Amino acid sequence: MNAQLVSPLSFETPHTQATPMSVAVTRAGKLYDLRPALRDISLTIPVGARVAMLGPNGAGKTTLLRILATLAKPSTGRVEIEGLDVVTEANDVRRVVGYVGHQPHLYDELTARENLLFFARMYGLRDGAQRAGKLLERVGLRAKANQRVRTLSRGQTQRLALARGILHEPRLLLLDEPDTGLDDDANALLAELIRERADSLTTIFTTHNLERGLALSDTTLVLVGGRVAHMGPARDLTVDAVRAWYTRAGRRAL
Amino acid sequence: MQVAKESPGTPTSPPLDQSLPRWLRPAWRTVAAVWRPARPYAFAAWRPVQRYGEYVLAAATVVTVLAAVWMAFKYAPTDALQGDVQRIEYFHVALAWIAFLAFFVVFLASVAYLWRRDERWDWIARAAAEVGTVFTTLVLITGSLWGHIIWGTWWAWDARLTTTLILWFIYVGYLLLRSYTGRSESGARAAAVLGIIGFVDVPIDYLSVTWWRTLHPSYQVPLGQTAQAPASVVSTLLVAVLAFTLLFTFLMLLVYRMQRAQSVAQRLRARVELE
Amino acid sequence: MMNDTRAFWQQTFAIIWKDLRCELRARQVWVSMAMFAVLVLVVFNFAFDLRVDNVAAVGPGALWIAFVFASMLGLGRTMAAEQEHGSLDRLLLCPVDRKALYLAKLLGNLIFIGVVEVIAVPVFAAIYSLPILTGMIVPIVLLGTLGVAAVGTLFSAVAANTRAREVLLPLLVFPLIVPVVIGAVKASQALVSPVPNDPPWIGLLIAFDVIFLSISAITFPYVIEE
Numbered sequence: 001m002n003a004q005l006v007s008p009l010s011f012e013t014p015h016t017q018a019t020p021m022s023v024a025v026t027r028a029g030k031l032y033d034l035r036p037a038l039r040d041i042s043l044t045i046p047v048g049a050r051v052a053m054l055g056p057n058g059a060g061k062t063t064l065l066r067i068l069a070t071l072a073k074p075s076t077g078r079v080e081i082e083g084l085d086v087v088t089e090a091n092d093v094r095r096v097v098g099y100v101g102h103q104p105h106l107y108d109e110l111t112a113r114e115n116l117l118f119f120a121r122m123y124g125l126r127d128g129a130q131r132a133g134k135l136l137e138r139v140g141l142r143a144k145a146n147q148r149v150r151t152l153s154r155g156q157t158q159r160l161a162l163a164r165g166i167l168h169e170p171r172l173l174l175l176d177e178p179d180t181g182l183d184d185d186a187n188a189l190l191a192e193l194i195r196e197r198a199d200s201l202t203t204i205f206t207t208h209n210l211e212r213g214l215a216l217s218d219t220t221l222v223l224v225g226g227r228v229a230h231m232g233p234a235r236d237l238t239v240d241a242v243r244a245w246y247t248r249a250g251r252r253a254l
Numbered sequence: 255m256q257v258a259k260e261s262p263g264t265p266t267s268p269p270l271d272q273s274l275p276r277w278l279r280p281a282w283r284t285v286a287a288v289w290r291p292a293r294p295y296a297f298a299a300w301r302p303v304q305r306y307g308e309y310v311l312a313a314a315t316v317v318t319v320l321a322a323v324w325m326a327f328k329y330a331p332t333d334a335l336q337g338d339v340q341r342i343e344y345f346h347v348a349l350a351w352i353a354f355l356a357f358f359v360v361f362l363a364s365v366a367y368l369w370r371r372d373e374r375w376d377w378i379a380r381a382a383a384e385v386g387t388v389f390t391t392l393v394l395i396t397g398s399l400w401g402h403i404i405w406g407t408w409w410a411w412d413a414r415l416t417t418t419l420i421l422w423f424i425y426v427g428y429l430l431l432r433s434y435t436g437r438s439e440s441g442a443r444a445a446a447v448l449g450i451i452g453f454v455d456v457p458i459d460y461l462s463v464t465w466w467r468t469l470h471p472s473y474q475v476p477l478g479q480t481a482q483a484p485a486s487v488v489s490t491l492l493v494a495v496l497a498f499t500l501l502f503t504f505l506m507l508l509v510y511r512m513q514r515a516q517s518v519a520q521r522l523r524a525r526v527e528l529e
Numbered sequence: 530m531m532n533d534t535r536a537f538w539q540q541t542f543a544i545i546w547k548d549l550r551c552e553l554r555a556r557q558v559w560v561s562m563a564m565f566a567v568l569v570l571v572v573f574n575f576a577f578d579l580r581v582d583n584v585a586a587v588g589p590g591a592l593w594i595a596f597v598f599a600s601m602l603g604l605g606r607t608m609a610a611e612q613e614h615g616s617l618d619r620l621l622l623c624p625v626d627r628k629a630l631y632l633a634k635l636l637g638n639l640i641f642i643g644v645v646e647v648i649a650v651p652v653f654a655a656i657y658s659l660p661i662l663t664g665m666i667v668p669i670v671l672l673g674t675l676g677v678a679a680v681g682t683l684f685s686a687v688a689a690n691t692r693a694r695e696v697l698l699p700l701l702v703f704p705l706i707v708p709v710v711i712g713a714v715k716a717s718q719a720l721v722s723p724v725p726n727d728p729p730w731i732g733l734l735i736a737f738d739v740i741f742l743s744i745s746a747i748t749f750p751y752v753i754e755e
Contacts, residue, residue, distance in 0.1 A: 462708035
C-alpha cells in the first residue's frame, strides 16, 4: 500500500564527532496549500561538502533550497545551518548563506557596481567597495561595471548574480540549477570559485544534468516525492541508478 | 501547521431517526445531515453535549427569534413620536450589536491564526466575516428603511449608519480578498492582517464621523432614551439581542462546518488530480 | 544593541536610496502620478462647476481626492515593480529586519507622493484661487499622507501577489483611511475658512498615524513571508 523507496529516516555522511555540521535538518516538512512539498526529511551535511541534489520535477528540491536560504519556513521540524535555527535566528543564517536561483535577483536600473554596493550595504560589509571591485574583476565584468544591468547580456547577468551570491563570503552556497542558468565560462568560473574555498565553503546545487551533477559533487542527495530517497558519496552512484529512481517515481502513486 | 484529522463520528447509541415513524425519517435525515458532528470527543461526558448541543441551540434560536418578533410587534408599546415604524429599531439595534460582535470575532480569530497558524482559526474568521456581512447588510437595510419613513430619505449621514457603512465595506473587502487569493495560506495570512486592522479602524472611524457629524446636526437618531423607556421596551430589546446572538452562534457553526468541508474537499481533490 | 539599531537605519536608507535611484532612472511612476493628480483637480472643476462661493467648501475635498487617487497609483506601482523583476526575494535574502523593509517602502512611497503633492498644492491654490499656501498646510499634508501611505504600503504588499491588484488595493485601503480623509479635509478647510469650536482634527490625524503605523509595521512581516 505505502510503497516507500528507501525507509531510513536519517541520512548522515560519515563524520567524526568533532566535525561541525554545516547543515542539520531534523524531521522537516513543508506543507504548501494543496500538497506537502517536503515530508519528514532528516539529514546532515558537514562543512566543505559539495552536494548535488537530484530528483524529478516536483520532488521538493527547490523547496528545500528555499528553506535553507530562509526564503520559506519549514512547516514542521527543525533546520539548522552552522548551528543557527533558520526560523528563530533567520537574519544570522542569512549572513552565512548565499543563494543563486533561477532569477538573477539584481536591479535592472542600477549598474553592476551599484548592485554589488547595495547588497554589500544590506549585508553590513564595511569594505563593500573593495569587495565589489575585486569580484567584478574576478567574474570578468570590470569593463561593464558601470553599465546598467538592463543592458547586460544574459551570461553577464548570470555572472553578476554569482558575484552577488558570494559577495558576503557565505559559508553555505546554494545554487538552483546553475548549469541551466550559467553559460560554460561562468560554470567553469563557478567551479574555480568553489575550489578556491574548498575548506570553508559548503555547496549544495540542484541539477537535471545527472552526469555533471555526479561529476562535480562528493555527496549526492536524491529527493523523490518530498522524501529523501538516497544520500551518500557520489562515487557510489551511477547515472543509471539515479535514472531508475526517476522512472520509479514517475510510476509510483503519491 | 496542524491539519485537522477527520474521523467519522461514531455514535454509541442508535441514531435518533430509528425511533421516528418511517415516513418522517427522510425529512429528519435531511435536516440532521447538516448537524451531524464529525468527530466525537474523548470524554464520555461531552458526548451528549456534542450530540444534542446543536439541537438545543437550534431550538433555542427558533424560540427566541419568534419571541423577539412577537414582542417587537405585539408586546412593545407603540412609540408616541414615531408610531409603529419604531419597531424596526429593535431589530436594527440587535443586528448592529451582532455585526460588531462578528467583527470582534474576526479580530480575535485573526490574531489567533497569526499566532498559532492553525487553519481552524482561519475557518472561524471566515465564518464570522461571512455571517457578519449578512448582518451588517441587514443593519443598513433596516436603517435605511426606517430612515425613509421617518426622515423621508433613503439615506442619512448619521454617525452610526455611516460607521456601519464603512464597516460593511471593510467586511466586503475582506471577502473579496479571500476570493482573490483563493484557499491558500498566504491568503489566510493577508486576510488575518485585514481582520486585525479593520477592527482597530472602527472606533477611530466612529470618532471621526461623530465629529464630522456634529457640524451637520440635521438628523437625530432617537436611540438614547433607554434610561427613561418603559420596561417592556427594554425587555423587548434584550430579547431581540439575545435572539440574534443565538442566531449568530448557530449560523457561525454551520458556516464553520462548510469552511472546513471546503478546505478538506480541496485537499482531497488535489490529491486525486495529482495521481 | 547599538550596532543593531545603526544597521537597521543604514539598511532602511540603503533601500530608500536604491528605490529612488531606480525610479529616477526608470521614470515610470512619478510623472504619471503627478499628471494624474493635476488632472483630477481639473476634472473636478468641471464636474462640480465650482463658483466662487462654494469653492472654499468643496476645494479641499478635491485636493485630497486627487492625493488619495494618485497615491493608489503610486503604491501599486512601487510594490509591483519589486515583484516583476525577481520579486521581493532579493531583499528577503538579505539579513534585514522586515520592519526596516516596511519602513523603507513607506518612506519611499512618502517621498514619491510628497513630490506629487509639492507640485499639486500650488497648482490647486492657483486653479481654485484658495489661500491655502500657509505654513500650516505642510503638517496637514504630511500627516494625512502618512496615514494613507502607512495603510497603503501594507496592503500593496498584500495586493501585489493577487490578480486584479490595481482594483484590490483601493478597495481594501479606502474604507480604512476614511478617518484620515475626513480629518485632512476638515483641517484643510479650517485653513481657508476657520470654524470656531472645531474638533481637533490634527490630533485625530496624529493618533491615527501612530496607531496604524505601529500595526502595519508589526503585521507587515506576516504578509511577505512564505
